[in-house]
Amino acid sequence: MQVDNWWYGPNALPPITSDLTIDGGASGSTIQRASLAETPAMRLFYVAGAPTPTTLLPTGQLTLKNLTLRGGLARGGSNFDGAGGGGMGAGGAVFAQGNLNLIGVTVTANMAQGGTGGGSSGTGGGGGGMVMAMAMDPKLDPLADHGGPSFTQSLATGSPALAAGDAATCTLTAIGGVDQRRAARPTACSIGAWDKDNLAALGTACTSDSQCSSQHCIDGVCCQTTCGCGNTTDCLSCRGSDTGGASGTCAPIKAGQVCRTASGACMVAAACDGSTNQCPPNLLKPAGTMCKPAGANATCDPADLCDGKRTSCPANFAPYGSTGTTCAAPSQCNGTGRCI
Helix, strand or coil, rough: CCCCEEEECEEECCCCCCCEEEEECCCCEEECCCCCCCCCCCCEEECCCCHHHHHHCCCCEEEEEEEEECCEECCCCCCCCCCCCCCCEECCCCCEEEEEEEEEEEEEECEEEECCCCCCCCCCCCCEEECCCCCCCCCCCECCCCCCCCEEEEEEECCCCCCCHHHHHCCCCCCCCCCCCCEEEEEECCCCCCCCCEEEECEEEEEEEECCCCCEEEEECCCCCHHHHHHHHCCCCHHHHCCCCCCCCCCCCCCCEEEEEECCCEEEEEEECCCCCCCCCCCCCCCCCCCCCCCCCCCCCCCCCCCCCCCCCCCCCCCCCECCCCCCCCCCCCCCCCCC
């Protein structure tokens, strides 16, 4: 990767002198400078909009949506031989002299440094450093799954971005009043891709995704993940009563809990084993297992027994003409369980 040009510091891309929109899409994307040691210092974007010492560039307009900008480094030029100061490094991620629109954008881990000045005489000062919109620690939590289609960085307590957004901007059609997770932003919206909301926390009872801050209502509770998409015949659940753990965390269901009922009198209900995610197959009851007790005329209608081959209970009627203690001669069994 090479520096493309210099405008108030090195740029990775040509100056933006017209309208340009970059949209990270529903799942969000990251634009970053490579972290390799040999990667030169350079900011990510320069938006033209003011005269330069040598030329007048047309005013540009850059619109960034659903993105994270990371790792930009704008370092001003150094003056080692003269008495003058070093150059200013402006905008670690973006230096905009034109128009800049940020929609659902997180700016993190960028830096701007002034160049070294006055190398021989020691009378020159160092150049100033200015990072776009990040003059203080934004207090971002680590990148994690907070719900939605992609990982986000939540705002930690005390973050200057909390409730610092513009309400009119947050409700623009392009933003739709939601953050990158598609969770509704509060009236006092925050800056960035994640916004503090009043939606239900993990483990709270729910009936729809829109009620949960994670945007996942699974098994009747707000869940951190889709957790098998609420399949009632697998061995995953977000309910603590099913897993023995915390509600809201997807985990295998406890051993012995039925995950698929029996579909016949000679079938055994399938139960989870406590370690795997899938419900095991139903098994047949052993041959000789009683599946229906004897009828009123036990001679003609004895108990029915599973044969170990079928899920249904096979009929076990005495043959026509049989007699016994409950069907004494001259009466006889009619072959369908009755004594005639």
